[in-house]
Amino acid sequence: xxxxxxxxxxxxxxxxxxxxxxxxxxxxxxxxxxxxxxxxxxxxxxxxxxxxxxxxxxxxxxxxxxxxxxxxxxxxxxxxxxxxxxxxxxxxxxxxxxxxxxxxxxxxxxxxxxxxxxxxxxxxxxxxxxxxxxxxxxxxxxxxxxxxxxxxxxxxxxxxxxxxxxxxxxxxxxxxxxxxxxxxxxxxxxxxxxxxxxxxxxxxxxxxxxxxxxxxxxxxxxxxxxxxxxxxxxxxxxxxxxxxxxxxxxxxxxxxxxxxxxxxxxxxxxxxxxxxxxxxxxxxxxxxxxxxxxxxxxxxxxxxxxxxxxxxxxxxxxxxxxxxxxxxxxxxxxxxxxxxxxxxxxxxxxxxxxxxxxxxxxxxxxxxxxxxxxxxxxxxxxxxxxxxxxxxxxxxx
Ligand code: DGY
Numbered sequence: 001x002x003x004x005x006x007x008x009x010x011x012x013x014x015x016x017x018x019x020x021x022x023x024x025x026x027x028x029x030x031x032x033x034x035x036x037x038x039x040x041x042x043x044x045x046x047x048x049x050x051x052x053x054x055x056x057x058x059x060x061x062x063x064x065x066x067x068x069x070x071x072x073x074x075x076x077x078x079x080x081x082x083x084x085x086x087x088x089x090x091x092x093x094x095x096x097x098x099x100x101x102x103x104x105x106x107x108x109x110x111x112x113x114x115x116x117x118x119x120x121x122x123x124x125x126x127x128x129x130x131x132x133x134x135x136x137x138x139x140x141x142x143x144x145x146x147x148x149x150x151x152x153x154x155x156x157x158x159x160x161x162x163x164x165x166x167x168x169x170x171x172x173x174x175x176x177x178x179x180x181x182x183x184x185x186x187x188x189x190x191x192x193x194x195x196x197x198x199x200x201x202x203x204x205x206x207x208x209x210x211x212x213x214x215x216x217x218x219x220x221x222x223x224x225x226x227x228x229x230x231x232x233x234x235x236x237x238x239x240x241x242x243x244x245x246x247x248x249x250x251x252x253x254x255x256x257x258x259x260x261x262x263x264x265x266x267x268x269x270x271x272x273x274x275x276x277x278x279x280x281x282x283x284x285x286x287x288x289x290x291x292x293x294x295x296x297x298x299x300x301x302x303x304x305x306x307x308x309x310x311x312x313x314x315x316x317x318x319x320x321x322x323x324x325x326x327x328x329x330x331x332x333x334x335x336x337x338x339x340x341x342x343x344x345x346x347x348x349x350x351x352x353x354x355x356x357x358x359x360x361x362x363x364x365x366x367x368x369x370x371x372x373x374x375x376x377x378x379x380x381x382x383x384x385x386x387x388x389x390x391x392x393x394x395x396x397x
Contacts, residue, residue: 002014002385002387005167006164006381008056010037010040011049012048015037017086017334017391018386018387018390019090020393021387021391023094023394024397025393031100034086038110040074042070045113045117045120046121047079047081059164060162060163063075065186066186076186076190078118078137081114081115083111084115085218087104087111087226088223088225088226091103091104104229108226108230111226121200124197126245128242128250129264132206132209133205135205136182140278140327141178141326142175142325142326143278145207145274145276146205146207150181153181154204155177156181156183167382172381174325185203185205206267207263207265208253209278210262210263210264210279213246213250213285214284214285214287215338216246217286217287218285220242220243223239227239253271255273258273259298274320275299275314275315277311277313277314278335280296280342281335281338281339282342288346300339300351303315308374308375309373311335311358312331313332314327323373323374323376326371329373332371334387336355336356340395359391361377363392365378369388370382
C-alpha cells in the first residue's frame, strides 16, 4: 500500500515504482509486488488503478462505488502504465536469475495484454494517441491541466463522505467540486456497463494525457526489449507498429511557444495550455526530436530555479499554481526520476544531475512524504510514503 490510512490498498503505478525500491534489498518481495498487481488484471487486459485487497473504512470510494464486480475487487480505470519499464529494470538488474526468469515468463503475456488493451480500447481510431477518461487515471488527479475539461462534467447527484480529509490537511487535497465530478465519472462507467465503445463515444471527459502517452511509449519500448530477452519475437511487430503510430502523431501535441508538449482536450478539440511536469515526459519516452529536447531542457533549466524546491508539478508561472495542493504545485520524486532519466537519455547529464540534487533536497529537508511543498519543502500528503522511499533507495542512494 502507498501509505497506511490514506491509501490502504494497492495502486498500480505506486506499486511499480515501489517494486524498484524492494529490488534493492528483497528481490522476491519486488517480484511479488508485480504478481499481486497482475492478479487483478481484467479479462480484457486492463490493469485497474486500485486493487482492493480487503476491507478498509479509511478510503473512499471503495469497490461498491466502482461496482465492477471483478474477482479481485478493483476500480474500473487504469493508471500511467509504468509496469513494463519497472519490470525491465527488475529483470536486467535482479541478481537472482532463476527468480527473474520465472517471473518474466509469468508476467510477459500479461504485460503484452495490458499494452494491447491501451491501444485497442483507448485508441480504436488508431490515431497513435491513447485517450484517458478520468483525472485519477493520470495519477495527477487535480492538475490544473484537467480543470476546464473536468468543469464540463456534471456533478454527482448523491451525498458522500470523503475519507482523505481525515488523514491530510484539506489545503493539500483536491476541492469538493472536483470530487463531485470524479464520482460522476465513476457512476458513468458503471451505468454504461463498462462498455468500452459506449464510454469512448459518450464520456463527458476525454483527454489525451501527455503523461500517459509518454509513459506508455517508454514502457512499450521496454516491452519490446523484454520480448527479445524472453525470445517472444512474435509479439514484437504489433507493439512496434503501435510505437510507430505514436511517434508519427506526437508532433501534433508540440508547442514551441511553451517549450513542451501539451495535453489535449478531445471533447473541445483544443490543446490544454498548462505547463506541468507531465508535459516534458516525452523526454522519458524518447518521443522528442533533438530540437524539441533542447527547448524542454531550456525550460527545465529555468524551472529548477523558479521554486525553492523543484521540480514543481505545475509551472509556477501558472495562475493556477498552488505550492502545496497535491498536483497543483508540489514536487513528486518519481516524476523527477522519470524526467532525469529522459535528460540522461538525451545527453543532458548536468541538468539531470541538478534534477537529482533538487530531489535529494526534498528528502533531506522533510523525509519520506508523499509530496513536497515547492516553496517551503515541507512534507505534504501521506507520511512514510512507499514510492518516495523506493525512489530514494533506487535512485538517490
Ligand atoms: C485518491 O483517492 O486520491 C487517489 O489519487 C485516486 O486514485
